[in-house]
Structures are given as structure tokens and as C-alpha cells.
Amino acid sequence: MKFERFGLGLLKGMTVTLRNLLRHPTVNQFPEQRLNISRRTRGNELVWSRERCTGCGTCAKTCPQGAIVIETSVNMTDNKYEVDKYQVDTGYCIQCGLCVEACPYDALFMGYAFERAQYRRGDLVQSDDALLESPERPASGYYHPDVASKLPRQTLLVDKIVEKRK
Amino acid sequence: MTTTEMMTLKTEPFVLNFGPVHPSTHGVYRMRATLDGEVILDIEPVVGYLHRGIEKLAEERTFSGFIPLTDRLDYISPMSNNLAYCLAVEKLAGIKIPERGEYLRVIMAELQRLANHCVAVGSFLNDCGAYYTPFMYTFREREKIVDLFDMVCGQRLTYNYMRIGGVSQDIPEEFLPALKKLVKQLARFIEEYERLLKQNEILLARTKGVGILSRETAINCGISGPVARASGVAWDLRKADSYSVYDRFQFDIPVGEAGDSYDRYRVRIEEMRQSLRIIEQAMKDVPGGPVRAELPHLIRPPRGEAYGHLEAPKGELGFYIVSDGSIAPYRCHIRPTSLINLSALREMVKGWKVADLIAIFGSIDITMGEVDR
Amino acid sequence: MTFWPGNYWWHWLFYAAVIIVFVLLMVMGAIYFERRGLGRMQSRLGPNRTGPFGLLQPVADAVKVLLKENLVPDKADKLVHWLAPVVAFAPVLMIFAVIPFQNGALLADLNIGILFIVAVSSVATIGVFMAGWGSSNKYSLLGAMRNVAAVVSYEMPLALSVVATVLVAGTMSMNGIVQGQTIPYILLQPLGFLIFFAAGCAEINRSPFDLMEADQELVAGFHTEYSGMKFAMFYLVEYAEAIAISAIITTLFLSGWKGPWLTPWLWFIIKVFVVFFLMIWTRATFPRVRIDQLMAFAWKFLFPLALINLFVTAAQVLVWPDGLPWYVIFINFAIMGILILAWSKLFKLGLGRSEV
Numbered sequence: 086m087k088f089e090r091f092g093l094g095l096l097k098g099m100t101v102t103l104r105n106l107l108r109h110p111t112v113n114q115f116p117e118q119r120l121n122i123s124r125r126t127r128g129n130e131l132v133w134s135r136e137r138c139t140g141c142g143t144c145a146k147t148c149p150q151g152a153i154v155i156e157t158s159v160n161m162t163d164n165k166y167e168v169d170k171y172q173v174d175t176g177y178c179i180q181c182g183l184c185v186e187a188c189p190y191d192a193l194f195m196g197y198a199f200e201r202a203q204y205r206r207g208d209l210v211q212s213d214d215a216l217l218e219s220p221e222r223p224a225s226g227y228y229h230p231d232v233a234s235k236l237p238r239q240t241l242l243v244d245k246i247v248e249k250r251k
Numbered sequence: 252m253t254t255t256e257m258m259t260l261k262t263e264p265f266v267l268n269f270g271p272v273h274p275s276t277h278g279v280y281r282m283r284a285t286l287d288g289e290v291i292l293d294i295e296p297v298v299g300y301l302h303r304g305i306e307k308l309a310e311e312r313t314f315s316g317f318i319p320l321t322d323r324l325d326y327i328s329p330m331s332n333n334l335a336y337c338l339a340v341e342k343l344a345g346i347k348i349p350e351r352g353e354y355l356r357v358i359m360a361e362l363q364r365l366a367n368h369c370v371a372v373g374s375f376l377n378d379c380g381a382y383y384t385p386f387m388y389t390f391r392e393r394e395k396i397v398d399l400f401d402m403v404c405g406q407r408l409t410y411n412y413m414r415i416g417g418v419s420q421d422i423p424e425e426f427l428p429a430l431k432k433l434v435k436q437l438a439r440f441i442e443e444y445e446r447l448l449k450q451n452e453i454l455l456a457r458t459k460g461v462g463i464l465s466r467e468t469a470i471n472c473g474i475s476g477p478v479a480r481a482s483g484v485a486w487d488l489r490k491a492d493s494y495s496v497y498d499r500f501q502f503d504i505p506v507g508e509a510g511d512s513y514d515r516y517r518v519r520i521e522e523m524r525q526s527l528r529i530i531e532q533a534m535k536d537v538p539g540g541p542v543r544a545e546l547p548h549l550i551r552p553p554r555g556e557a558y559g560h561l562e563a564p565k566g567e568l569g570f571y572i573v574s575d576g577s578i579a580p581y582r583c584h585i586r587p588t589s590l591i592n593l594s595a596l597r598e599m600v601k602g603w604k605v606a607d608l609i610a611i612f613g614s615i616d617i618t619m620g621e622v623d624r
Numbered sequence: 625m626t627f628w629p630g631n632y633w634w635h636w637l638f639y640a641a642v643i644i645v646f647v648l649l650m651v652m653g654a655i656y657f658e659r660r661g662l663g664r665m666q667s668r669l670g671p672n673r674t675g676p677f678g679l680l681q682p683v684a685d686a687v688k689v690l691l692k693e694n695l696v697p698d699k700a701d702k703l704v705h706w707l708a709p710v711v712a713f714a715p716v717l718m719i720f721a722v723i724p725f726q727n728g729a730l731l732a733d734l735n736i737g738i739l740f741i742v743a744v745s746s747v748a749t750i751g752v753f754m755a756g757w758g759s760s761n762k763y764s765l766l767g768a769m770r771n772v773a774a775v776v777s778y779e780m781p782l783a784l785s786v787v788a789t790v791l792v793a794g795t796m797s798m799n800g801i802v803q804g805q806t807i808p809y810i811l812l813q814p815l816g817f818l819i820f821f822a823a824g825c826a827e828i829n830r831s832p833f834d835l836m837e838a839d840q841e842l843v844a845g846f847h848t849e850y851s852g853m854k855f856a857m858f859y860l861v862e863y864a865e866a867i868a869i870s871a872i873i874t875t876l877f878l879s880g881w882k883g884p885w886l887t888p889w890l891w892f893i894i895k896v897f898v899v900f901f902l903m904i905w906t907r908a909t910f911p912r913v914r915i916d917q918l919m920a921f922a923w924k925f926l927f928p929l930a931l932i933n934l935f936v937t938a939a940q941v942l943v944w945p946d947g948l949p950w951y952v953i954f955i956n957f958a959i960m961g962i963l964i965l966a967w968s969k970l971f972k973l974g975l976g977r978s979e980v
Contacts (some may be wrong), residue, residue, distance in 0.1 A: 094451045099905060106665045108667065215399050244429070457913070606912075
């Protein structure tokens with residue numbers, strides 16, 4: 086194996102590294118600078134809407150993991166289904182979003198927040214009112230374009246990259 | 252004729268275990284190498300540390316419920332896995348996909364090929380010893396691609412985007428302008444990246460002529476993908492057994508000659524360029540319309556079997572599905588690209604040194620999720 | 625000319641303290657500088673959270689390492705395992721005894737200064753081999769054997785390029801070499817500089833010759849089985865040797881402490897960091913070589929070039945015995961260019977594959 090280019094290849098590589106030294110690093114200091122995440126993000130949790138849910142159970146049947154448990158009862162006076170318990174085991178969920186796609190009544194959303202870690206595994210099982218939409222559990226726009234249009238635009242790295250030093 | 256016969260000292264070979272936990276074995280791969288000093292006499296691979304029983308789990312999920320699990324096979328390029336499975340089911344059930352869905356599939360598959368080759372090339376150069384610098388550069392570009400995927404389907408690694416009959420949702424309006432910017436930046440990036448290490452003498456000395464896989468061995472072992480193309484086998488499923496709408500685009504297939512590690516690296520860089528070409532052509536004439544065929548919620552394909560395959564970034568990925576008319580597959584077998592590509596490792600490595608073992612292993616580009624399923 | 629304080633033992637005590645403080649501070653500075661420099665070259669920031677601009681990061685590293693449990697493998701040779709870091713570290717400190725920080729400011733102004741350095745720096749290899757052997761681990765043994773082979777191979781070009789510089793300077797005392805540099809010897813001896821840089825990088829296991837502790841192959845080479853303070857010693861040895869080689873290059877080729885306006889020892893530190901930056905730059909860019917390519921590079925490329933360099937320098941010193949004039953610079957650069965081009969064409973690495 087001969088020195089093909091008499092050492093020029095080595096020097097060319099070094100110029101590339103030097104040029105990268107003088108550029109702006111593509112780094113975000115996380116807790117101080119936050120980027121906007123995707124509008125359709127399939128975040129950590131599910132957001133449920135009690136008004137629109139009818140207890141049909143399509144989401145539970147579609148879930149590949151079986152993470153959704155629904156218990157209903159019949160209300161004979163009003164002639165409708167009552168949803169007694171709607172429980173999601175967030176630890177078992179793989180965030181695939183098939184349940185959101187399956188719901189015929191637009192009652193289910195993926196979560197938008199991602200800093201929702203809990204200290205105990207039992208706390209990951211959420212049911213009923215803990216699943217409603219609230220300021221710390223906003224809904225994401227996955228499969229719901231009207232919700233997605235209200236969320237802020239995602240910051241993209243293709244937009245932020247600068248070749249020259251700032 | 253071993254090297255010991257030339258010396259008068261008595262030496263004996265010893266066994267060194269490159270354990271499942273190793274900084275450079277691309278996952279949990281274990282090799283027991285018999286070494287004579289630094290020269291490798293034989294290796295014995297031990298796989299199975301990441302076996303999760305995905306083929307068995309397929310029998311308990313519905314046809315569409317299995318798609319999230321295919322994401323986890325080759326976790327560096329999930330779009331291709333999803334697409335391969337959907338192709339197999341669509342072949343079995345005879346489903347036709349709308350035009351816009353086909354074009355979106357092609358764009359996503361080619362973007363995924365770019366992202367995968369970023370990882371492959373970066374890890375290969377890292378294994379050769381360039382202290383994470385090329386790795387960081389290619390991961391920065393992969394970050395841009397993954398941002399686009401995040402915009403479309405909401406996740407950065409397990410996309411679950413392809414559905415049986417099309418894709419899951421339509422692209423948002425800011426996708427195509429961002430894609431245009433990305434294509435320009437990537438084209439410039441590949442030029443600069445080649446200047447970093449393409450003609451570096453140390454890299455040439457390390458990889459040229461090292462780990463040669465001859466054409467006959469490649470064909471006999473069933474190797475596919477960039478590894479085979481670097482050995483001179485001009486076989487690419489996008490041209491040979493064209494699926495989706497690939498026959499409408501013009502692109503070349505880079506083929507190497509020598510079959511050494513350097514050729515595998517060069518073939519991957521050239522494939523990145525060709526993928527950019529396909530994406531540019533596809534972006535221009537994406538038609539309107541629905542992205543997904545109208546299908547029932549739970550699909551029941553007719554009884555029978557089908558094999559759907561495509562050119563995944565690592566090679567030929569295939570799904571063989573047997574259905575008995577119910578909502579779940581009766582049997583789903585996956586043709587694992589990485590396992591079959593790995594079967595040639597022993598031939599490629601004998602006689603080289605320990606440092607070459609890691610470099611050759613990195614140049615084949617495997618993912619243990621696919622090997623062990 | 626003696627420097628304050630005048631009495632022999634006071635002088636020794638003062639400079640021993642100065643050297644220890646200097647080495648520790650420079651190593652910390654080198655670790656910080658390398659991590660930030662490598663980070664910027666890789667398009668990311670280095671550490672910037674501990675302390676302002678991350679300046680306390682080496683301190684945090686040291687504290688972390690001190691608090692770790694000291695594991696010794698069961699089948700290891702206990703005495704060898706314990707003694708290895710000490711044997712590796714002591715020679716590095718001794719190198720600094722003859723490096724001048726200022727005019728006449730060194731621990732011992734030996735008149736065989738550079739010979740002392742070449743002799744002492746080889747002893748560190750014994751420490752590395754003890755580490756590899758005493759760990760009862762095949763990975764460590766492989767790393768240690770590679771290290772011994774590399775150091776032995778690269779001693780020859782190192783010594784020969786140093787001899788060429790000594791010929792030009794006329795003295796082996798380090799202080800004398802610095803004082804004799806009216807023109808910095810990097811201009812008069814460009815080939816010698818390149819050879820010394822390459823051989824120095826190989827001796828101290830730095831990229832592109834860092835196969836002794838190749839992360840990707842041998843987990844961590846000869847210091848796989850070390851943890852806690854002993855690992856800190858090896859880490860310290862690696863950076864202290866890098867600083868030592870940079871200091872030697874500064875003294876031999878870049879005219880040591882000479883420079884306008886600033887105090888001389890500040891110039892010295894600046895030049896050491898400039899040479900260290902060159903080492904960081906090569907580490908960020910190049911892949912590593914294989915062991916047989918390493919030895920072939922030493923014996924077939926650097927060693928003949930060093931010999932030819934020595935002959936050419938000797939001829940030049942004979943022609944101009946009162947000191948080389950400035951136009952010799954161009955002659956030397958031309959000779960270097962021709963030699964590298966010609967030898968690259970002739971240099972053949974074997975393919976490296978053995979028949980099995």
C-alpha cells in the first residue's frame with residue numbers, strides 16, 4: 086500500500102476539521118433553550134375526552150399491547166352506555182398511535198408533553214379524570230389536523246444550520 | 252501453514268472472547284476468536300442475545316397491529332421494515348395503492364436509506380479509529396432527516412408510518428419546502444465529507460484490500476445490499492424486481508470491483524448520492540389525492556401465502572406471510588438481511604488481525620435487532 | 625547564571641515544587657483544552673457546565689476518580705498491579721527536570737540534557753507492560769505488547785532527529801539549544817520536526833497511533849482493569865507525556881521561551897499549547913493505523929528519512945561551522961519535499977494478511 090497522494094490526503098482532511106472548528110456548533114443548551122417539538126408528536130401519554138367517548142372499545146381492540154382497559158355499564162333511563170372506567174397503562178403503551186387512528190368519535194389524542202416521568206411504576210397507570218386534557222397534559226395533533234394547526238411550528242435543524250460563525 | 256512454523260519459539264493459539272458487551276460490536280453480538288498473537292485463525296459467532304420472538308408475536312397481533320413491531324426489527328431504518336411488511340400483505344390481498352401514497356412511500360424509503368447510510372458510514376469510520384469526528388458529522392445530517400420524519404409521523408425512531416394500503420397520514424404543508432432545503436444541504440455535505448477521509452492514506456492503508464469478499468462467495472452465501480454490490484454483483488431489487496413506482500425514476504446502481512472494505516464504504520457514499528437524485532425527481536411530481544386505500548378496519552386477506560421483499564438499506568429484506576383467512580397471520584417469517592450478510596464474516600476475516608476484525612465487521616453494517624429478531 | 629534561591633538544596637526544593645505544580649496544572653489545562661477543542665471540531669461544545677465555561681471539569685473528574693472503588697482482579701499479580709502506575713509516572717516527572725522555563729530556570733542544567741530525556745522516557749514503557757501483565761486479562765496483554773513494540777520501534781527515528789538538532793546547536797544542554805536558536809530550528813530542520821512529531825505521538829499513544837488503548841477494539845487496552853486512583857495515574861501519565869513531548873518540541877524546534885513583550889515562561893506555555901493543539905487536531909481527523917503498519921512506518925519510512933536528514937545536516941554544519949545562514953531554510957524545505965515525495969513512492973506496506 087503506497088502513499089497514494091504523498092500526504093496530501095491527510096492535509097485535506099485536516100482542513101475540513103479546522104473549518105468545522107470555526108463554525109457554529111449545532112448544539113442546544115437544553116433546559117435554557119427549548120426547541121418546539123413536532124406538532125404531531127406521539128408523546129408519552131394519552132389524552133381522553135369524556136364527552137365524546139361512547140365506550141365502543143375500538144381503541145382497546147386495536148391496541149397491539151392491550152394497554153387500554155374499558156369498563157362500561159348500561160344506563161337504562163337515558164338509554165346510553167356509561168363509561169365507568171377508562172384506564173391506560175402508560176408503561177405498557179408503545180406510543181404507536183393505532184388507538185388514536187381507530188377511534189371513530191375523535192375522543193382520543195396523543196399527548197404533547199414529554200417531561201412526564203413518574204417516580205413509581207404504579208403511577209404510570211392512569212384512569213378516568215387523570216386522562217383529561219389539562220395545561221400540563223396538552224393534546225398533540227397526531228391524526229387530528231385541527232389540533233395540529235393550533236400548536237406552534239416545529240423547529241427544524243435544516244432551518245437553523247449556519248455555515249458561518251455567528 | 253501457520254506463522255508459528257517460521258519461529259523456533261513454541262506458541263499456541265488462544266481464544267479471545269469479544270463479548271456481548273463491547274464498545275464496537277453494533278449491539279449484543281458475541282464472537283469467540285481464536286488468535287495466534289494478533290492473527291485471527293478462526294471466529295465462532297454466538298448470536299441470540301436480542302431474541303424477542305417477533306415472528307411468534309405476529310401470530311397474536313392483527314395484520315395492522317403488527318406494524319409497530321416491525322419498527323423494532325432493524326431499528327436504524329424502520330420505514331423500510333414497515334414497507335416490506337405492507338408490500339407482503341398487499342401482495343397477498345391484492346390491494347392497490349393510490350398514486351400519492353406510492354410517491355410518499357418512495358420519498359420516505361429513500362430518506363430512510365440516507366439516514367441509515369449516515370449511521371453505517373459514521374460507525375464504520377469510528378471503528379477504524381477516527382475518534383468520533385466523522386460519526387458526529389453524519390449524525391448531524393441524520394438529525395435533519397429525522398426531524399422531517401418527526402414532522403410527518405410524530406416519532407424519531409419507531410415511525411409506524413406505512414399502512415396496508417398506503418401511508419398513515421398526509422404530509423404537512425411545510426414538509427416539501429424543508430425537504431428541498433435538506434437535499435441541497437446534504438449534497439454539499441457529502442462533498443465535504445468525502446474530502447475529510449476519502450483519500451486519507453491511513454484509511455486507504457487500513458481498508459483497501461482488507462476483508463475481500465469474492466463475487467462467487469457473495470452469490471453463494473446469498474449476500475445482498477451494498478456488501479454484494481461492492482463485490483461486483485450488480486443486483487438491486489429496485490431495478491431487478493421493481494416495486495412501488497421505482498420504475499418511473501432514473502438512477503444508477505453503484506457497483507464496486509474489489510469487494511474490500513473500502514469499496515463497501517464507497518458504494519454507500521455513492522448510494523447516498525443516488526438517493527438524493529431519486530428524492531429530487533419524486534418531489535417534483537407528487538400527485539394529489541388520497542394517501543391510503545379504503546380498507547376495512549380489520550383486514551382478512553384470503554387464504555394463501557406471499558413473499559414481499561424490497562431493497563432495504565442493508566440488503567434484501569423480505570416478509571413471508573401465510574394467512575388462513577383470519578385477522579392475524581398464521582405464520583410470518585422474516586428474511587433477516589443482517590444475519591445472512593453476517594454469514595460471510597468468517598471467510599472475510601481469516602488471516603487478518605484483530606484491528607481488521609472490527610473494521611471489517613463495521614463495514615458489513617448489521618443491526619442486531621434484525622439478526623436476532 | 626544561577627537563579628534565586630542560590631543554595632543548591634533550596635534551588636532543588638523550589639524547582640521540584642514548581643515542576644509538580646506545573647505538571648498538574650498543565651495536565652488539567654490540557655484535559656480541558658482537548659475536550660473543548662475536540663468538541664468544537666466535532667461541531668459540538670465541550671464541557672461547559674461545571675464552573676464558568678467548564679473550567680472546573682478536570683477537577684470534577686479528579687474528584688470522581690478518587691471516590692471510586694479500587695478493584696483488583698482476583699488472579700492479578702498484586703505487587704506488579706500496584707506498582708505499575710508508579711513506574712509509569714515517575715519518569716515523566718523526571719523529564720521536566722531539564723526543560724527550561726526561562727533563561728537558566730531549570731532544575732538541573734545538565735550538559736547532556738537531551739540524552740537524559742531520551743534515556744528516561746523509555747522507562748515508562750516498563751510501567752505500561754507491568755500494567756498489561758499484572759491485570760491477568762488477555763485484552764490488556766495484547767495492548768501492552770503492542771505498546772512495547774511501538775515504543776521500541778519509534779525510539780530510533782526519535783533519537784536520530786534529535787541528534788540532527790544537536791548537531792546544528794552544537795550542545796546537548798537544553799538551555800544551550802534554546803539560546804542557540806537565532807532562527808527557530810523548525811525552519812532549519814523541517815523534516816526533523818515532522819519526524820520527531822510523528823515519533824513522539826507514537827511513543828505516547830496518541831492518535832493516529834493510539835492502538836494501545838483502542839476503545840473500539842480492546843475495550844481499554846492495558847488499563848482495562850484499573851479503576852480509581854490508579855486509573856487516574858494512567859490518565860495523568862498519558863496527558864503528562866503529551867505535555868512533555870510538546871515541551872520538548874517547543875524547546876528543540878520552536879525556540880523555547882524566546883519571544884518579545886511577554887515574560888518568557890508565558891511564551892513557553894503558549895508554545896506548548898500550540899504544539900498540543902496540533903496533536904488534538906491530528907487526533908480529531910485521522911483513523912488509527914494497524915500494528916504492522918505502525919512498525920512498517922517506523923522502520924521503512926521514518927528511520928531512513930531520519931538517517932538521510934542526519935547526513936544532510938552534518939554536511940551543512942561542516943560547510944558553515946559558525947551557524948547556518950538563513951538561506952539554508954529554503955534548501956532544507958526543498959530537500960524535505962523531495963525526500964517525502966520520493967520515499968512515498970518507494971514505501972510499500974505489506975498487505976498484512978497472513979496465510980491461515
